[in-house]
Amino acid sequence: MHEILSWISANQQIIYIVILMIFVGIEVIGHVPSVLHTPLMSGANAIHGVVIIGAIIVMGKAEPGNYPALILGFLAVILGTLNVVGGFVVTDRMLEMFKTKKKK
């Protein structure tokens, strides 16, 4: 019990961020028209690609001789980049079509 309490107070900054972000996330997409559901999902999909930062840190910290860590980290960087780059490009492609249509 004591440990949990001290852990909470040690990480209170992060806990505040989590709580506030939950509300921001709900608030921000609250009034999205159904036309944009697919692009929005795809865009959100690209944004959670921030895991790539973690992958880069893992990779960058791995000692040169530690092959399991190097290989796993390398894979993580590839997969994370796929998520980010692919996600943003797909979203852009979807939205591009909306735009050309509007001009006409």
Place this chain on the structure above:
Amino acid sequence: MQNSILTICYIIASVTFILGLKMLSHPATARRGNLIAAGGMLLAVLGTIFLYHDEAGNALHNYGWIFGGILIGAVVGVLAAKKVKMTAMPEMVSLFNGMGGACAMLISIVEFNHLMHAVPEKWTIYPPLSALGKSGAPFHIPIGELLIIVLGLIIGTISFTGSIIAWGKLNGRIKDFSFRGQHIFNILLLLIIVGLSVWLVCSSAEPVRFLLTVIFYSILLLSVVYGIFFVLPIGGADMPVVISLLNSFTGVAAACGGFLYNNKAMLTGGILVGAAGTLLTILMCKAMNRSLLNVLIGSFGGSAQSGTAATQGAYKEISISDAAVVMNYANKVFIVPGYGLAVAQAQHACHELEKILTDKGVDVKYAIHPVAGRMPGHMNVLLAEADVPYEQLLEMEQANEEFSTTDVVLVLGANDVVNPAAKTDPSSPIYGMPILDVQLAKTVIVNKRSMKPGYAGIENDLFFQPKTSMLFGDAKKVLQELIAEIKML
């Protein structure tokens, strides 16, 4: 100094994520929103590569590996995203989502091994009370850190394997599969995973490397299995909900990474997506009038086949030329697109038909069901590709008001979203789902490839009603023939 610059990078990135998501939910700013979020991401990634220092002040190394990985990922990602057909977009999103989940999973594995390096290697089942660290001081594993690693592992892994299954199901490689007692099996599996995690965290007070490692990899294995069995029984009609849910899962897994590295950009981005994705999931469930729990433990379609399969009655067919005449001399025509249109890549032919009819003085509109296709907004994206103007796309509520004054409704490859059983038959698995009331129109023409039931696996009474005629064939071919016929009239 460098660390402060990095902090600023992360702050900017966090703001761009929020702004980007906000702009993505308005048609006029959506594209700019996506680019802004991408810019923030680039800043955060570059900042991390060049400015990151750990607690001891060491910069990152292995630049070759990092840039190599990014290069491979970027090239493959761009190619895949550019090459994919518009109709395969939902699969692609699911696949990319799985990649993110896998990334979070790998991070957890590496960090766990890193943590284990500090644990004295004792093979005894009962470790001495004071397991000593290398320095001689009592060794202590940070429980919070371990908990976050395990949480990231479980969520990331479920999201990874679940997304891969969802991808396979959407492109038809994996068939629906469920067995008796699967719900109980799934719940048991989840309970075991939770139990193992608790055991892992508890036994870390007196750590034995071997034991901890075994538990950890058991959790990994079971999470892989759970992800698979979690998505396998869920039918295609629920796939949008599942992808959205897995999307928010990956968000939470990313946030776990943020917790682990005390990295605010990862934290804000992850939680933001986690929260927004959950809301989107709930909105979709509401559109189908089902609870999230029902979707999660229910296997759609599987239970339905027994009761309704036998009721197939008589239906009538209509020829292409008759259909062309009926539509040509109508005053008001509604087109109801569904997944069949996407599969046949018939959106351009569809738009052409609509233009020809409009030229002949027919009032043509589209009725868009929110969950038509395999993803919310799937039909909007598809028709947008064919340059169909916004004003002609009516959402469900508006369309339902107009059906009673409509002469002809042309249903193109849609099934469950026009099934009247959702209103009339309480025993139907889709009972309560809002539908397009196309049966209110004077005539209904249904284009399907065959009489086979739709993705939810249930029969559709609409097809057997006297005012309904069937027009069998591939949507694109049928539309092209219709266009040719109408041109000659």
